[in-house]
Each structure stands twice: as structure tokens, then as C-alpha cells.
Amino acid sequence: MNIFVCVKQVPDTETKITPTSDGSFIETASIKWIMNPYDEFAVEQALLIKTSNPAANVTVVRVGSVKDTEALRTAMAMGADDAALVEAGDSLDSYSIAKALKGAIEKTGKKPDIILAGKQAIDDDALQVPQILAQMLNLPSVSVIVGFELNGTTVKVKREVEGGALEVYEVNTPVVLACNKGLNTPRYASLPGIMKAKKKPMAQYSLADVGVSDADRRVKYSQFKLPPEKPAGKKFDATDAAKQKEVVAQVVSLLRTEAKVI
């Protein structure tokens, strides 16, 4: 069984974002890169499948800058068998990324049975790549999954929708699945795992190698800027028990008379 996991490398969630002076993207020089948090659930699910199917091969695939290969090394340290990296800029659009992932998967010569990804990458938050990839490969897909069961070649997954309701899907492999938090608890890479990961094979391609060119861009992003700052609000001290009721009543009243939201 061939399992592919698509991962992205994104700025740490604690990162302060600064747009470049020309607004073409953000300053990336001093960013700490991490594996996209949702992709950790995808890697973990692949490894759980491998635990019950030891013959399974787990390949992690990433499209992005090669300055740092943290995400792929982390995935291999967690237990993935090998990796493929397609070198690209950090602000590629979803269509180009999906096409590059497809190209990289095809380059391996392995026919995918299950392709896993995070439900979204927390940099562009586009929520597009897994579904585009599925359509490009003409495969079924289920996104935002929080439950997974594999019986032979049938996968039963739970997809979380608005309000926390769950849609239960049954689908045969090959399939593309986009993972959400709650699916599993990602393992930490062990020290021996980290050492081993250094020797695991990592294929590297250019965008041209995987058949992607500038003509594949469908969405253009520009004029990156910080959102407008809100003017300072009003702050009330309600630490004194005697004044609490008065202060709260005042705020509630302001929500109607001033803010007009109640």
C-alpha cells in the first residue's frame, strides 16, 4: 500500500507577520518554520495505517522553499519512509501547488492508495489543495476528517461540518483525505527517529521537473499589508466588588447605545 502525505511548511503560529516593503509577500528571513499543524494529523494517520499494515510505504511530499526542510525532516523523524520536495516560492497559489504535488507523486512511480493532507495550511488558509489534487487525479475526496477507519480497501471517515455535526462517508481507495484536529494525537519525533530521518531518501525536483510553469498560476496575490489597527477601546475596572454591578451595567448599556450591537 502506498500512502502519500502532503505537507506544507508554514510560519510558527506565534510568528509576528511583517509584509515586505513592496507588498509582494511577507518578510521570511527571520521566520521559524514549522510543519503546518493540520498536516501533523495527516502524518500521524499515515503512520497509524502503517502500524496495522507494515508493508505500507509512507512518502511525504512538499512544495515550497528549500531554505529549510524542517517539515519533511520532522515527518520522516516521526516515521515516514521517504520524501519528495518540489522547490518553489512561498506564495504559490493552490492550483499550482496541487499540480506540483500531483507531478511529484507521479514521479515516484508509485500508485497512491491513500493521499492525506491537512485540511488547510495556516499561511494562506485557502482550503483548496486536497480537493484540487483529488480532482486533478480524478479521485474521490473527503475533507475536514476527524475519524478514520480502514477495512481492506474501504475507508470510513467522519467529516466535521458546521456546528460540529458529522457526515460519515464510506469510500474505496484510492482516495484523498484532508485531516482536521481531533483525528488523532500526533506523536513526537524520537531522538533515534531524528537520527534515522537524516539518512532517509529525499528526492528533490524543480517546478519544471513536475510540469508546473508560471502559466499554471490561477490566483494572484499582491499588496500584502497589515490589517487596520482598531482605535483603543474603553477599559473599566471591576475588581472592586462594590462597583462591579455598576460597571457591568454601564458596559451593557454602551453595547446598545454606543456600539449598537444588542
Add this chain to the structure above:
Amino acid sequence: MANVLVFTELHDGHVKPVTLEILGKLAGQSADVAVIGDIAADQVAELAKHGAQNVHKIKGANLDKYSPEGYANALADFIKSKSYDYVFGGATSVGKDLLPRLATKFDAGLASDVTNFTMDGGTFAGTRPFFSGKCLAKVEITGPKPHFISIRPNALGMTPNPTAGAGAAADAAGNAGEIRAMIKEIVKAASTKTDLTEANIIVTGGRAMKNAENFAILNTMADVLGATVGASRAAVDSGFAPHAMQVGQTGKTVAPSLYIACGVSGAIQHLAGMRTSKVIVAINTDPDAPIFTKADYGIVGDLFTIVPIMTEEFKKLLGK
């Protein structure tokens, strides 16, 4: 002027508010609406009031419930039979799942989770958040048409006096084609509240809630306000609330009219997910908590005493 199709889902027979937000913003363009299945006359009237020229009801076998492939196949056939320049939809659970697949059937681009846009000269240009709203960027679409756009609920707001459209409703035959991923069962959520991403008012609890049981006081306040309850990542990771309730960079990005943060310190990744709320109230014992930098109304005090008092005040104000 562009020819535009707006895809709408129905929730309990009602069109989603985001559809009306989109229609209002499309004033000056020719906008049709497509729905899978049937739609009641009063809902067609609502769509017409907000500018819908035609309402296409796409009907066919295996379209009674959502499936990414069935909906994408049926909509793609329908769109091909017309000449739309743009296809809009809400960035809802269905929209987020369906639209990337649908756009790719046309090898076309999708600008997702757009929060504002213009149609100058009939050409789309939008704004969308990056890094959960830590920054914004301009978004444009190139390549083959139609171009696809998903709009974040609550972001555009309703157009006050929309220009009405004809609202001519007609059936269209829909072909679901081959469906490999099919819903077998739906497990209803414990809560029937509006989803966080669509809620008008949100009451959120942070780490200071201490445990899951204490969320009861937030639920009581939320019931009075008709609000949805959310949680910070710290509260979710501590097991006080499920991930579906999480607001922030690894949870949901929200934009309600009123956001009440109770015992939320305001980590950068939380602020990213709620900063576009129209009015923010923060309750926290720490006067230096970062949440106060984003709050319109900050109350320094203990949430366990403030929240019940506030609930009583809301009751009085709302006559409940």
C-alpha cells in the same frame, strides 16, 4: 457588467445569509442563483429582493444529499450550459469542500475566503486575509473562465437597500454522475446553535474557565443573547471544550457583530482568529492581558462574578 452565478445551499430550507450578502454586493452585475434541489417561494422572493435575476433549481437523481462529486458534476454541467464569467459561493463547510473541485473541473482559479471585493468594469478584485488575518492581501484571478470566488460569511455584511432582481425560478436537470464518496449517515451535533463562523454573537471562554463544567455560565449568557459559545486553544487543549468550538489560527476564524471574550488572555493566534469582530468585549483579571489591546470594551475583573452579572443585565435589556 459581468454574468454571475451565486451558488447557495439551504439550511433547514432557508438560504444562507452569506448568499444574500454576496447578492447585495453584486449590485450592477447580472446575478443568477443556483440551488441543488427545491427551494420554497418565500426563499426565492428573498433572493429576488437582494438582486437575483434567475433562480435555477438543479434537480436529479442522487442529489438529495451533499456529495463533493455529485454536486460538482451537476453544477459543472449546468454552468457549462450557460455563459457565466464568475461563480460565487459562501466559504461554508460545503463551499470550502465543493468549490475547489468544481473550479478545477474548468481548470479555473478559485479565490477562497474573500472578505471584500469590487467588480469595477465587470472584473473581480478582492481582499482576503492571510495568516488568519495577521495580514491582508489583494487577490485577483487569471486563466480560464468562469472564475470562482468563495466569500467568508459575515464579512461583507448585508447591503441596506438592495436592488431587486426578477427572481424567475425554473428547474434545471442535474446529473450527479459517478459518486464515489457518499454520505452514509449524519451524526447530529449536540448543539443546534449557529456555527461559530456564521454566528452574530459569540461568547468565548479561555484557560481561566478552569474546567468544562464552568462553561455552563457562558452557555447561560449565550442563551440569553442567542449567541454561540467558543473556546480558546488553551481551553480546547486543556480539554474544557471540543475542537469544533476553537476560535483562532488552528481553529475557526470568526467575524461576529459582538465577541465577548471571558478569561481569554489573547495569544497572537487567538487574536488573529477574532480580530475582525465588529465589537469586542473582554473580561480578564489581568489588566495587561493582550486581549485588551483589541477590545472595544475591556472589563478588568473576575469572569466568574462578572459573567453572571452581565447575563442579568442582558436579560433586563432584552426584556427576558
